Amino acid sequence: MNIHEFVSNFELKNEISESMLNRTLPHAVIIEGAKGTGKRTLAGILARYAVCTSDSVRPCGLCNSCRKAIAGIHPDIFSTDGNSSGGLAISVIRQIRSDAYIKPNEAPSRVFMLLNCDKMLQPAQNAFLKVLEEPPENVMFILTVTSANMLLETVRSRSRIYSLYPAEIDEAAAYLQTLFPDKPFDEIYKAASKSGGNIGQASYLISSGGEESRQLAEKIMRSVVSGTEYDLLLLTNEITKDRIFAAAVLDNMLEISSECMRSALGLKTDSDTASEIASKMTKKRLLAITEVISKACGIAATNVNLAFFSTWLCAQLKHTNC
Secondary structure: OOHHHOOOOHHHHHHHHHHHHHOOOOOEEEEEOOOOOOHHHHHHHHHHHHHOOOOOOOOOOOOHHHHHHHHOOOOOEEEEEOOOOOOOOHHHHHHHHHHOOOOOOOOOOEEEEEEOHHHOOHHHHHHHHHHHHOOOOOEEEEEEEOOHHHOOHHHHHOOEEEEOOOOOHHHHHHHHHHHOOOOOHHHHHHHHHHOOOOHHHHHHHHHHHHHHHHHHHHHHHHHHHHOOHHHHHHHHHHHHHOHHHHHHHHHHHHHHHHHHHHHHOOOOOOOHHHHHHHOOOOHHHHHHHHHHHHHHHHHHOOOOOHHHHHHHHHHHHHHOOO
16 A cells, blocks of 8 residues: 555645655654554555655555565564553663664665554653654654654654544445445445444454444343343443444444344344343333433443443343333
8 A cells, every 4th residue: 555545634645645755754753543543554654665665656565675564574664562562661662772773774764663652651752752862864763642642742842743534434435345345335334434434443343343243232132131240241341442342332232122122022033132032021121221222322422431331331231120
């Protein structure tokens, strides 16, 4: 992928494209944005630009350096992830600071990618600041973070900040269709809409997230009728990992509860789970649970603390009209 293929963020793409053409990309870049907006993808594009050996458009995607970068084996691209144990520890940053002064092995520049810097501690940031203040030649630093405000002002002031935003729903859906050509477009559009145009999160919903959220929804609904309150609490706690995932689980629960009502009213349903649950509950309780789930969907759409929310949901589901 080159910068022109990056989805949305048109003004930013134009700025970066012009900098690439003029060979004026800054030596230090901070890419900020929510999870799933493409921070890692953009970091990869910038890294390939820095090591590309083409005399024309960079990154060309064809030269030996680009091919190695795409394969993740370029000797002049170093990457460390704040989500891994010790990934951004001060010892790692000090090593980066030392390695930055070593000449590139084969590329025009060396690249150091520091990914997911949200939890990068102040001592490590201060250690990194020393190399930012007096940067060596032929080196590029790329940091990704949810919000640049999580980094020291002294680090921010010595870097160019690129802010990423979700795509428009229609644009996101069109791009997702190229990633999932076998999926129905209504499913793709629903995922794009639910994620607010966030392509990474929508992709998760369409692939493993969709199946996982459905399975968890079924487990929660079964636990409402046959599990202990502790069992239910463990299950509702699983939605706290991600707001988009929580919304998907609740949507599936609402769908299951609706199918339960159909089954309870003697209407045809293809859901064995719904038939099983409906046989163990009164219509009154099914209706009450459906109302709880519907209310929960609205609450989850706000900036609610998911840990408290999961506890509230457990209590509401288990004790509604018992």
